[in-house]
Amino acid sequence: MASLFSKHEALLQEACKALGERSFYTPYPEHHSAWGENGYKEGEKAFTQHLNRPFEDLMASGKGQLTSDEQSPWTLENLGIRYPKVSSDTLLEEAKAASKAWKQAGVEMRTGILIEVLERIKGRFFELAHATMHTSGQSFMMAFQASGPHASDRALEAVAQAFLEQNRYPETVRWEKPMGKFNVALDKTFRPVPKGIGLVIGCSTFPVWNSVPGIFANLAVGNPVIVKPHPGAILPIAMVVAELQKVLQEAGFSGHEVQLAPDNFDAPLTRELAEHPAVKLIDYTGGTSFGKYLESLPNKVLFTEKSGVNPVILDSVDDLKAVLQNLAFAVTLFSGQMCTAPQNFFIPKGGIKEGDQTIPYQEVVEKLRKSIEGLVKHPKLGPGTMAALQSNRTLDRVKESNALGAKVVLEAHAFRHSDYPKARTSSPTLLETQASEVDLFESELFGPIAVVVQTRDTHQSIELASQLAARQGALTCAAYTTDPDIERAIQEAMEEAFVGVSFNLTGYIWVNQAAAFSDFHVSGGNPAGNASFVNADYINRRMVWIGHRRLVS
Amino acid sequence: MASLFSKHEALLQEACKALGERSFYTPYPEHHSAWGENGYKEGEKAFTQHLNRPFEDLMASGKGQLTSDEQSPWTLENLGIRYPKVSSDTLLEEAKAASKAWKQAGVEMRTGILIEVLERIKGRFFELAHATMHTSGQSFMMAFQASGPHASDRALEAVAQAFLEQNRYPETVRWEKPMGKFNVALDKTFRPVPKGIGLVIGCSTFPVWNSVPGIFANLAVGNPVIVKPHPGAILPIAMVVAELQKVLQEAGFSGHEVQLAPDNFDAPLTRELAEHPAVKLIDYTGGTSFGKYLESLPNKVLFTEKSGVNPVILDSVDDLKAVLQNLAFAVTLFSGQMCTAPQNFFIPKGGIKEGDQTIPYQEVVEKLRKSIEGLVKHPKLGPGTMAALQSNRTLDRVKESNALGAKVVLEAHAFRHSDYPKARTSSPTLLETQASEVDLFESELFGPIAVVVQTRDTHQSIELASQLAARQGALTCAAYTTDPDIERAIQEAMEEAFVGVSFNLTGYIWVNQAAAFSDFHVSGGNPAGNASFVNADYINRRMVWIGHRRLVS
Numbered sequence A, B: 001m002a003s004l005f006s007k008h009e010a011l012l013q014e015a016c017k018a019l020g021e022r023s024f025y026t027p028y029p030e031h032h033s034a035w036g037e038n039g040y041k042e043g044e045k046a047f048t049q050h051l052n053r054p055f056e057d058l059m060a061s062g063k064g065q066l067t068s069d070e071q072s073p074w075t076l077e078n079l080g081i082r083y084p085k086v087s088s089d090t091l092l093e094e095a096k097a098a099s100k101a102w103k104q105a106g107v108e109m110r111t112g113i114l115i116e117v118l119e120r121i122k123g124r125f126f127e128l129a130h131a132t133m134h135t136s137g138q139s140f141m142m143a144f145q146a147s148g149p150h151a152s153d154r155a156l157e158a159v160a161q162a163f164l165e166q167n168r169y170p171e172t173v174r175w176e177k178p179m180g181k182f183n184v185a186l187d188k189t190f191r192p193v194p195k196g197i198g199l200v201i202g203c204s205t206f207p208v209w210n211s212v213p214g215i216f217a218n219l220a221v222g223n224p225v226i227v228k229p230h231p232g233a234i235l236p237i238a239m240v241v242a243e244l245q246k247v248l249q250e251a252g253f254s255g256h257e258v259q260l261a262p263d264n265f266d267a268p269l270t271r272e273l274a275e276h277p278a279v280k281l282i283d284y285t286g287g288t289s290f291g292k293y294l295e296s297l298p299n300k301v302l303f304t305e306k307s308g309v310n311p312v313i314l315d316s317v318d319d320l321k322a323v324l325q326n327l328a329f330a331v332t333l334f335s336g337q338m339c340t341a342p343q344n345f346f347i348p349k350g351g352i353k354e355g356d357q358t359i360p361y362q363e364v365v366e367k368l369r370k371s372i373e374g375l376v377k378h379p380k381l382g383p384g385t386m387a388a389l390q391s392n393r394t395l396d397r398v399k400e401s402n403a404l405g406a407k408v409v410l411e412a413h414a415f416r417h418s419d420y421p422k423a424r425t426s427s428p429t430l431l432e433t434q435a436s437e438v439d440l441f442e443s444e445l446f447g448p449i450a451v452v453v454q455t456r457d458t459h460q461s462i463e464l465a466s467q468l469a470a471r472q473g474a475l476t477c478a479a480y481t482t483d484p485d486i487e488r489a490i491q492e493a494m495e496e497a498f499v500g501v502s503f504n505l506t507g508y509i510w511v512n513q514a515a516a517f518s519d520f521h522v523s524g525g526n527p528a529g530n531a532s533f534v535n536a537d538y539i540n541r542r543m544v545w546i547g548h549r550r551l552v553s
Helices: A004-020 A039-048 A088-104 A107-123 A127-134 A140-147 A149-166 A214-221 A235-250 A270-275 A287-293 A320-336 A360-378 A382-386 A390-402 A458-472 A484-496 A536-540 B001-019 B037-047 B088-104 B107-122 B127-136 B140-147 B149-164 B212-221 B236-249 B268-276 B288-295 B319-337 B359-377 B382-387 B392-401 B456-473 B484-496 B536-540
Strands: A064-067 A082-085 A174-179 A181-193 A199-203 A225-226 A259-262 A278-285 A301-305 A311-314 A344-350 A353-355 A355-358 A407-410 A428-433 A448-455 A477-480 A501-503 A542-549 B066-068 B080-087 B172-178 B183-194 B197-201 B225-228 B258-260 B279-285 B301-305 B311-312 B346-347 B352-354 B355-360 B407-410 B431-436 B449-455 B477-481 B499-502 B543-551
Touching: A004 A107, A004 A149, A039 A127, A088 A181, A088 A199, A088 A225, A088 A259, A088 B268, A107 A127, A107 A149, A107 A214, A107 A235, A127 A140, A127 A235, A140 A149, A149 A214, A149 A287, A149 A536, A181 A214, A199 A214, A199 A270, A214 A278, A214 A536, A225 A270, A270 A278, A270 A287, A278 A287, A287 A301, A287 B225, A311 A458, A320 A360, A320 A382, A344 A458, A353 A542, A355 A360, A360 A382, A360 A407, A360 A428, A360 A448, A390 A428, A390 A448, A407 A501, A448 A458, A458 A484, A484 A501, A536 B536, B001 B107, B001 B149, B037 B127, B037 B456, B088 B183, B088 B197, B088 B225, B088 B258, B088 B268, B107 B127, B107 B149, B107 B197, B107 B212, B127 B140, B127 B236, B140 B149, B149 B212, B149 B301, B149 B536, B183 B212, B197 B212, B197 B268, B212 B225, B212 B236, B212 B279, B212 B536, B225 B268, B236 B258, B268 B279, B268 B288, B279 B288, B288 B301, B311 B456, B319 B359, B319 B382, B319 B449, B319 B477, B346 B359, B346 B431, B346 B456, B355 B359, B359 B382, B359 B407, B359 B431, B359 B449, B392 B431, B392 B449, B449 B456, B456 B484, B477 B484, B484 B499
Parallel strands: A199 A225, A199 A278, A225 A259, A278 A301, A311 A344, A311 A477, A344 A448, A428 A448, A477 A501, A501 B543, A542 B499, B197 B225, B197 B279, B225 B258, B279 B301, B311 B346, B311 B477, B346 B449, B431 B449, B477 B499
Antiparallel strands: A064 A082, A174 A181, A181 A542, A353 A355, A407 A428, B066 B080, B172 B183, B183 B543, B352 B355, B407 B431
């Protein structure tokens, strides 16, 4: 099986190079048209065949079954899939039993296997897209990109970074210390030793994209993985785990190097697994309160992506219409159910400059409202952009936001998808408030909720954006200014809160997007999360460099 | 001042190369004879001039003074030095005020300044040696090496690793995404942003060696540092801080980028500083219980070196005499007051093989006893090797060890240094017990205390060594075996506990020693500490990579 490494070495080297250069790179074209004409239909069919029956592609140590709580946000029908149900103890025993051979397999073997898995997953992008649609509520196009090419990009990025880090030091070195009349000589060996069993806790809105980096990073350095998906979004990542197990078994490994631990809403498994002393590493995507509980567990290496309150700073623009169209899309896309979506729009009460003109504050707000409304009501673009709401909780949050005390500038409403008349939907709500009402916009309002915050001036906008990010976390910051001094001030202030800034985006690039191999997803430096996709820490904290020494006699 | 970088660039490049290759490297010869003939006397004189007067080389924001509790373990006289005393609030304000310019100075400027400081410190190695002797109790030779060349090696290693990590990604990149008919282009900038104010908490036995890596790593990436030395060992690191401040000021910086926070035994400052929200990073060397307290503090990036229970596994040897001489020295050196000194000697009850012969267990123990006794009683080598005990607490521990319940094979006793008749001294005590008495040898017995543990066989020795290391931590493991299968088993078992093994050391190399640029000091993977001198994590956890994006229009 060393041949799997040779087979994929060129791809690996390209990925490693891109990682260092941070330039544009993807081996997986993002648009589905590149992946075959009949893909959509075939993927839909393959997805449909999973419904209301046992999911048999996974290894199962036991005979238990779990009927999942998964429900399509598009049809509101239960998927009725029955997954193998294995006790935590058995999962941990199997992981432990698999760990030694996987550790000893070595870097090249593991790397080759993992890239082979990504090559196999390519053939199931359409099926993954449908599975993701009907668990997360994403549109087909987003589901295809997020769980297909973009997720595979991030997984490959993790594998490449792990390859680089594990080859950082020579395996052996002859060390000779001159002692005057003679030398003392030692033969030293350096080994990156995996830390132990990793638990990867998935989320419901991006069940593949947010989980594969942790899964692939752990496996790449030799840690066995237990994948605990969100009870509402199991199928997409179950497919990934099944592909991993298959290739691992073909390569002569047990397959238990990665296992699925599905659970139900009313009988969650996560705490039991997370608290078990055998679990050494935890990757977590989800809400802040459960994240804080995980942070309280002793002796765990924890990688988190929790929540953030992402600011938009509006100061001055060249073309207000282009700016507001870009922001309207960023807010509306997947009904704001992206951790990178903007929430708080800081606009000075004196208005903003467009070229030489000053656009009064009220006019900016009105134009923002119109931009969002225009997209929402666009019969061709609107529904597909907004897609469906993953959970009733998000729908409730939208309704409750009316009572937060802010002025409702644009009211949310349900809308109809022609193909899915029963879909759970909501257009965005746009609220408006004052800088002094910080309690109102301080926390994350996950879903299609945006808040215009009227500030004294841009300096107050910057101050609030930076302070909130430092206190509550932020994953992104969009800023619009044509003034180099203001630009510098924004960059410095947001660096204080460890948030990268996207300046003056218009057209076909949005603040929500982060490109693998180039953009870090989450900086790791503020309360939004301590992990960054994919930097050196993301790998190095999963392993320990051990040096052994032997006297040369 | 960019010229400081040019001035030292060749040295930096050598250091970076050695770091990657893990080969022998030192720009600072370890033996004092390389550093001038009159050095000893001049250093002693310079040290003496510090006594019983104010230490005036440091910047002082205020007029307060603190008379230190430092007492020479060699003379039992107080040093009577008065250090500038500054409140925690003022220290933190000064650090904050200095932080912006230091961050903006950039990597090359910071790197050049820090290497310049190391070049200046070279001229004070002898003075540092005397200051270290008379605070730690080390012998002159160890004090010279540990606070001089070896500490500077580790500091340079940190600076080199920080240089490499901060240059990992390009500063700017044009990112172009093909969109079919057109490209989306972004100009991206990548910046390693320092995390904030760092607190470095020193220890009494290695006041310079254990503190400079954290100090230099923080400064190298742009974090201001507050150095809180052990109240019993301030002078050596005060000298280092003074040299840093001097070069920083010459280079146009405030000098407050690094500050000393001395305190007294009865009015410790450490908690106040550590708990302050402005302190983002903590480097700590010291006991486990205070380390656990620090681990409990929220929102700190913590680097620890706590304590370890270092095992010796004796299975089979070529030359028992050479082995026991090596181990006797490792145990006796600086009276066991090294975190890397061996403590537990696991010896099978069936004895060990020497070539074709089996040496009975009792004989091995007796020979070990004799080896230690031989060194202790050696009039020329003994006293200098053992040096002095830093604290009365260590002396008490030696006495108390008689009552642990183990057989006392070799009793500790005070001994006399001809030049320092009042020195606080103790020869090592050698205890003997059974594998079943694990409570007795499970914890660190810091100081000149070694324990022979009789095991069923080598497999039990390995199991105990590995389990104790996993549970209590270990920094080193010495193993002696001529059997390749046993060697493999030891390596695997100790890797489970994340401890590197030194195999079959005899002659002029000891398990206690770790060479900068080649050996990692502490693996970071077991309870002995989470930091490793100096791996990538040691740098990367001190900064955050931030990417900004600008649309190319």
